Amino acid sequence: MAFQNNTLYQIELSERMRTFLLLSGIQNEYSIANTLSHFFQNTNISYQWDKDWALWMGYVKTMNICTESPLPFPDRAWQFGSMVPKDSDWKMDPIKSKESIISSFKPIFILVSIFTWTALYYLIIFRLL
Incomplete structure (x- = not known):
């Protein structure tokens, strides 16, 4: 250098x-x-x-500084799209809860609210004309 x-x-x-x-x-x-x-x-x-x-x-x-990381880094698995090693005991299935059920309805709620506000907007404009 x-x-x-x-x-x-x-x-x-x-x-x-x-x-x-x-x-x-x-x-x-x-x-x-x-x-x-x-x-x-x-x-x-x-x-x-x-x-x-x-x-x-x-x-x-x-100075006896530990040179091995205590974190379980997978062997280059993060480069290929998987952060979880295949041999780990971590659960891969999604947790079923009320939060996941409610969050699945968010796109429907957004579409319904857009339709409702658009309908109200046109009703108010054509009613005032």
């Missing part, structure tokens, strides 16, 4: 480290900020991507 100055390199490196922590399952911004701050204060970075990433991975191992 060729960066114009050290500030841009540090910003890019810290964003990649932050993304690494987010994908590892650390969702607390306070702990992410503290981890990155502690890393940059206690490590002399060389401004070379390969060496600095090796330093970061060594820091992750020494």
